[in-house]
Amino acid sequence: DIVMTQSPLSLPVTPGEPASISCRSSQSLLHSNGNNYLDWYLQKPGQSPQLLISLGSNRASGVPDRFSGSGSGTDFTLKISRVEAEDVGVYYCMQVLRTPITFGQGTRLETK
Amino acid sequence: EVQLVESGGGLVQPGGSLRLSCAASGFTFRIRWMTWVRQAPGKGLEWVANVNQDGSDRYYVDSVKGRFTISRDNAKNSVYLQMNSLRAEDTAVYYCARGWNSGLDSWGLGTLVTVSS
Numbered sequence: 001d002i003v004m005t006q007s008p009l010s011l012p013v014t015p016g017e018p019a020s021i022s023c024r025s026s027q028s029l030l031h032s033n034g035n036n037y038l039d040w041y042l043q044k045p046g047q048s049p050q051l052l053i054s055l056g057s058n059r060a061s062g063v064p065d066r067f068s069g070s071g072s073g074t075d076f077t078l079k080i081s082r083v084e085a086e087d088v089g090v091y092y093c094m095q096v097l098r099t100p101i102t103f104g105q106g107t108r109l110e111t112k
Numbered sequence: 113e114v115q116l117v118e119s120g121g122g123l124v125q126p127g128g129s130l131r132l133s134c135a136a137s138g139f140t141f142r143i144r145w146m147t148w149v150r151q152a153p154g155k156g157l158e159w160v161a162n163v164n165q166d167g168s169d170r171y172y173v174d175s176v177k178g179r180f181t182i183s184r185d186n187a188k189n190s191v192y193l194q195m196n197s198l199r200a201e202d203t204a205v206y207y208c209a210r211g212w213n214s215g216l217d218s219w220g221l222g223t224l225v226t227v228s229s
Contacts, residue, residue: 039215041157048207048222049149049157054215061217092157096213099171101147101159 002027002095006104014112019080021107023093028073029056037097040069040078043106044089052091053078085111114138114218116208121223124198132193132223134208142166142186145212148193150204151222158204162212163191175201198227 003026013019029038036056041049051060053069056076066081080087088111093104120132134146147162161172161182170182181194191208205224209216 037213041216043157048219049216050219051215051217054217058215060215090156094157094159094216100173101162103157103159106156 001100002029002098002102004093004095004102004104006091006093006107009105009107011107011109012112013080013083013109015085016082019083019087019109021078021091021093021109023071023076023078023104025074025076025095027097029076029095029097030073031097036072036076037095038069038071038076039094039096040067041092041094042087042089043092044086047089049092083109083111087111114210116210116218116220118206118208118220118223121206121225123226123228125229126199126227128198128227129194129196130198130225132195132206132208132225134191134193134220136189136191136208136210139210139218141189144210146182146184146191147209147212147216148182148191149207149209149216149219150202150225151207152201152204155204160206161193195225198225200227203227 005024007022038056040053043049057069090106115137117135148160163182179197184191205222207222208220210218
């Protein structure tokens with residue numbers, strides 16, 4: 001199975017400041033078609049998860065442009081350019097290159 | 113508007129069975145992969161199973177293989193999860209989600225399954 005490791009697991013951020021979450025996979029997620037099969041999700045308190053980024057860097061419909069995804073192979077990063085209060089919650093990376101699909105442990109972002 | 117509405121959760125004894133349903137609307141259901149993801153209380157997300165457009169390809173996490181079956185009925189715009197031989201560790205909120213390898217782009221609110229005597 002592909003193991004996904006996120007860091008940090010807890011991330012306190014002052015509103016208006018940037019934030020960055022790392023996700024590493026135990027195997028490369030780069031397919032021969034050039035896509036990295038890595039998604040990012042945010043689960044806000046009391047809500048279902050929502051898709052932020054697919055295929056490593058494609059922002060989902062309706063997601064603010066302060067969110068960006070980058071990386072390739074085994075190392076990926078989710079960046080928030082300026083954190084807002086509504087961004088609090090748990091962020092998960094997920095690999096979809098092969099089954100079993102696996103998630104990272106989650107990173108809890110809170111505002112200071 | 114895309115909507116996914118799960119139902120069928122509840123309290124069941126160990127060894128029992130439940131059938132979860134997910135009713136989809138607002139999109140062309142028959143052309144999309146569908147996925148079940150679960151979340152144990154206070155824990156992270158765990159992929160459970162997914163099914164392709166016509167139901168011919170199905171994949172499961174190892175811990176549910178042989179016990180759970182995913183299926184779909186495109187005429188009813190619904191996907192199902194038949195859960196047999198339930199264990200305490202299957203206790204979780206079960207989410208239905210649209211999609212697979214290009215992002216799970218819509219999620220239901222989830223249905224809670226509690227396995228306890």
